[in-house]
Amino acid sequence: MRVLVFGENGQVATSLRKRAGDIDVICLGRDQADLGAPDMLRAAIEATDADVIINAAAYTAVDKAETDSDQAEQVNHLAVGTMARAAAKRGIPFLHISTDYVFPGDGDQPWQPDDETGALGVYGATKRRGEEAIEMAGGVYAVLRTSWVVSSTGNNFVKTMLRLGADRDVLTIIDDQTGGPTAADDIADALLTMARAYADGRKDSGIYHFSGAPDCTWAGFAAEIFDQAGITCEITPIPTTDYPTPAARPLNSRLDCSTLETDFGIKRPDWRKSLVTIVKDLT
Numbered sequence: 001m002r003v004l005v006f007g008e009n010g011q012v013a014t015s016l017r018k019r020a021g022d023i024d025v026i027c028l029g030r031d032q033a034d035l036g037a038p039d040m041l042r043a044a045i046e047a048t049d050a051d052v053i054i055n056a057a058a059y060t061a062v063d064k065a066e067t068d069s070d071q072a073e074q075v076n077h078l079a080v081g082t083m084a085r086a087a088a089k090r091g092i093p094f095l096h097i098s099t100d101y102v103f104p105g106d107g108d109q110p111w112q113p114d115d116e117t118g119a120l121g122v123y124g125a126t127k128r129r130g131e132e133a134i135e136m137a138g139g140v141y142a143v144l145r146t147s148w149v150v151s152s153t154g155n156n157f158v159k160t161m162l163r164l165g166a167d168r169d170v171l172t173i174i175d176d177q178t179g180g181p182t183a184a185d186d187i188a189d190a191l192l193t194m195a196r197a198y199a200d201g202r203k204d205s206g207i208y209h210f211s212g213a214p215d216c217t218w219a220g221f222a223a224e225i226f227d228q229a230g231i232t233c234e235i236t237p238i239p240t241t242d243y244p245t246p247a248a249r250p251l252n253s254r255l256d257c258s259t260l261e262t263d264f265g266i267k268r269p270d271w272r273k274s275l276v277t278i279v280k281d282l283t
């Protein structure tokens with residue numbers, strides 16, 4: 001079985017290669033497939049003999065997107081539509097990763113895949129338009145919305161906490177945003193399981209949720225990171241209003257992941273277990 005992946009050096013693309021096992025995973029980086037160049041995307045999909053396509057590339061700079069909206073729109077929406085239409089034309093199932101940031105973050109109940117969206121910022125809005133473009137492309141697809149992605153590679157919350165925690169005695173950390181930290185390795189495993197199902201003939205399309213359990217706040221996440229890394233740094237919990245950022249973040253990022261378990265047998269992984277490997281790699 002062969003999977004064509006858009007993206008090469010990002011957290012999830014790196015994990016897809018690492019976790020591929022007996023699946024032939026071919027990753028295309030910017031040089032081979034720039035998401036700003038529709039012709040390159042169409043040509044790559046027209047030429048592939050892959051059973052499934054996964055898009056692991058995205059414009060992920062949430063704050064920068066507020067002032068760089070054309071680029072975010074191109075990468076997260078227009079390019080995704082181009083890929084999904086080309087995949088539909090070839091009859092190749094298209095798997096794509098999206099985000100909790102498509103939701104407005106009100107309330108305290110886990111979001112269902114078919115809940116009304118309402119992004120708070122440019123990044124989330126462009127990611128939602130990407131989802132809609134896939135739905136409209138007419139092919140077989142699955143969108144996997146995830147949250148708070150961490151891994152041993154790339155810049156992420158774990159890396160930042162390990163750096164700051166080693167330098168400081170006290171850190172102020174947001175304690176009123178709640179979500180599920182999700183290891184890129186776990187996302188890769190979920191996508192590869194889904195890819196197998198589609199390569200085996202699955203025809204149902206849909207949007208799914210996938211995040212690590214249990215849900216926690218950033219302060220709770222940091223406490224576990226410090227604990228596992230043996231760092232003694234005091235955490236002062238603060239509300240989001242005390243840490244203004246260019247893009248607003250949802251307070252409630254809880255994702256109901258039950259349909260992924262029903263349809264694919266994929267359960268929410270315990271992020272604390274996945275964190276052990278990441279902390280080991282980074283310390």
Ligand SMILES: NC(=O)c1ccc[n+]([C@@H]2O[C@H](COP(=O)([O-])OP(=O)(O)OC[C@H]3O[C@@H](n4cnc5c(N)ncnc54)[C@H](OP(=O)(O)O)[C@@H]3O)[C@@H](O)[C@H]2O)c1
Nearest residue numbers: 009010011012034035036057058060097099146147148149
């Ligand atoms: N990170 C999170 O916390 C988070 C949360 C929820 C959902 N997600 C979603 O999860 C998916 C994977 O995220 P990630 O954390 O793996 O992202 P990442 O580490 O930031 O990687 C994104 C990748 O996209 C590539 N890319 C960006 N613009 C491109 C372009 N114009 N042409 C070709 N490649 C381009 C980047 O290439 P370069 O290396 O060349 O820059 C990078 O390898 C994304 O869809 C993201 O929206 C992420």
